[in-house]
Amino acid sequence: MSYNPFSLEGKTILVTGASSGIGRGIAVECSKMGAKMVVTGRNVERLSETISMMEGEGHISIPVDLSQQEGIDNLVSQCPEINGVVHSAGIPQMCSVKHIDRKTIEEILNINTITPILLNTLLLKKKKLQKKSSIVLISSISGVTIGNVGEATYSTSKGALSGYTKSAAYEFAAQGTRVNCINPGLVPTRILELSNEMFSAEQLEETTKGRYPLKRYGKPEDIANGAIFLLSDASSWITGINLIIDGGYSVI
Amino acid sequence: MNLEEFVARFAEEFDETPAEQFKADTVFKSLDEWGSLTALSIIAMVDEEFEKRITGADLRSVNTIEELYNLVLTK
Numbered sequence: 001m002s003y004n005p006f007s008l009e010g011k012t013i014l015v016t017g018a019s020s021g022i023g024r025g026i027a028v029e030c031s032k033m034g035a036k037m038v039v040t041g042r043n044v045e046r047l048s049e050t051i052s053m054m055e056g057e058g059h060i061s062i063p064v065d066l067s068q069q070e071g072i073d074n075l076v077s078q079c080p081e082i083n084g085v086v087h088s089a090g091i092p093q094m095c096s097v098k099h100i101d102r103k104t105i106e107e108i109l110n111i112n113t114i115t116p117i118l119l120n121t122l123l124l125k126k127k128k129l130q131k132k133s134s135i136v137l138i139s140s141i142s143g144v145t146i147g148n149v150g151e152a153t154y155s156t157s158k159g160a161l162s163g164y165t166k167s168a169a170y171e172f173a174a175q176g177t178r179v180n181c182i183n184p185g186l187v188p189t190r191i192l193e194l195s196n197e198m199f200s201a202e203q204l205e206e207t208t209k210g211r212y213p214l215k216r217y218g219k220p221e222d223i224a225n226g227a228i229f230l231l232s233d234a235s236s237w238i239t240g241i242n243l244i245i246d247g248g249y250s251v252i
Numbered sequence: 253m254n255l256e257e258f259v260a261r262f263a264e265e266f267d268e269t270p271a272e273q274f275k276a277d278t279v280f281k282s283l284d285e286w287g288s289l290t291a292l293s294i295i296a297m298v299d300e301e302f303e304k305r306i307t308g309a310d311l312r313s314v315n316t317i318e319e320l321y322n323l324v325l326t327k
Contacts, residue, residue, distance in 0.1 A: 096289055098265075099296035150292045 005234035009034035012082045013231060016066060016119070017089030019046035021189030022138060025220025026086050026227045028053045033228050038082065040064055040075055041089070066115045076122045084134040084231040085123065087116035090157075094150040105153050112157035117164055120179075124172075132176040134231045135168075137161045138223070139181040144242055145250040158183075162242050169240030178239035182226045185246030187218035213248030253301060258321045261301060265293040276318040298324055 013030050017023030019041030027039050031054035038060045041047050047061045062078050064071035066089050090112045095104055116137055123129050142148060143155030144162045162181050169179040226245045229235050244250060253261070255276055263274035269285045280286055291311055298306050304327040314320045 094292060096292040096296060098293060099300070149288045 006228055006232045007034055008228065008232055011084060011231065012036045012038060012080060014038040014040070014079060014082050014085040014123075016040050016085075016087050016116070017138075018050050019043045021088075022184065022187055022220050022223050023086070023088030024050045024053070026088055026224040029221060029224035030086075030228060030231065031055045031059065033232070035084075035231070036060075038062060038079055040066070042066075066119070067111050069118070072115065072119050072122060075119070076126050076128060079123070079128050081128055081130055082123070082133065083130050084136070085120070085129070086136045086138065086227050086231070087119065087161075088138045089115065090138060093154050093157075095153050096150055097152050100153055105156070108153050108157045109160075112154075113160045113164075116161065120168065129175070129177060132236070133178075134235070135172065135177065135179040136227050136230045137165060137179070137181045139165075139183045139242065141183045141185050141244060141246050141250050144181075144183050145244060145246075165242075166240050173239060178230075178235070180230045180235075180239060181242045182223060182230070183242050183244045183246065184223050185212065185218055185249040187220060187223060189220070211249055211252065212246075213251065216247065218245065218247060255318060255321050258324075259317050261297060262294065262317050262320075265290060265297055274317065276321075277316050279315050280317055280320070281315065294320075302327075 008030055013035045015023055015027045015030070015037065018027040018039035023041070027037050027050050031037050034056065036056070036058050037054060039047055039050055040062045042063065042065050044063045047063055051059050051061055060080070062075055064075045066072055066075065091108060093104070093108045120135060139161040140154070140158035142151050143157070143159030147155055162183070165179050165181045172179050222245055226243050230238070230243065259274050259276055260271070262280070263271040266285050269283055291308065294311065295306055298304055302324055304324060306324060306327065310323060311320070314323055
């Protein structure tokens with residue numbers, strides 16, 4: 001049976017933050033759906049690992065540092081024409097309101113918010129996005145449906161992406177291009193382990209049991225499946241939405 | 253920063269608990285106001301004052317403010 005509205009055959013998809021975590025999961029799963037992938041991240045070796053996990057041929061790795069304008073410029077100049085982009089590069093941050101300073105908030109806004117916005121603009125200006133493309137931003141439930149202690153700056157950076165998506169969806173619609181957010185709940189990844197030394201594994205486990213109705217954390221594949229839907233023609237009448245993938249966390 | 257100054261600085265991170273309740277031998281985790289927010293604040297305070305990074309595990313490994321002070325000094 002060949003009928004599959006979720007297929008990504010014939011599409012070229014760019015994924016940022018593809019060297020680990022959710023971005024890597026999205027890159028790998030999209031390749032299994034037939035997409036030709038362009039992956040980017042800072043670490044050349046880890047990007048090669050991502051490519052080795054993929055199915056199909058002709059995938060491209062473009063290692064750049066997207067926290068700098070030069071990195072955004074280099075990526076777009078080397079990037080082939082694409083049919084979709086998933087902005088997955090991002091950082092977590094734990095900081096109480098009382099301790100937010102300019103450096104702290106500028107760091108997270110730069111990477112989580114400003115980079116994806118400027119990357120979209122440059123992809124558009126350099127005509128790298130084909131007509132009827134799909135843009136997917138990895139936002140969060142934090143800042144959109146929930147909040148948490150220590151997450152004010154993170155919530156700000158992610159909530160802003162959901163805000164951007166509303167207006168950008170309107171403008172990109174002129175080219176038939178769609179812009180949507182995915183809002184994941186907690187997906188344990190290496191980056192989270194490194195940053196989140198605040199809590200013990202037991203504490204996190206306790207949080208999970210009590211707060212996630214589906215009784216587990218998210219996996220990168222859970223988020224990737226949402227991305228596949230938003231990148232595929234199956235979602236061709238969907239733009240400007242927040243797709244919440246959180247095991248039911250935000251219904252409580 | 254000596255121990256006395258550290259205790260005073262520690263106390264500043266609390267909004268509800270009166271400063272005079274904080275002594276070197278105070279078991280800070282038994283304070284009503286102790287929780288994830290105050291823990292985050294203490295981690296940030298140590299970062300600001302000592303330019304040292306302590307973790308949640310560090311906080312769990314000590315009981316009194318003096319023990320925390322000594323732990324920070326060994327970092």
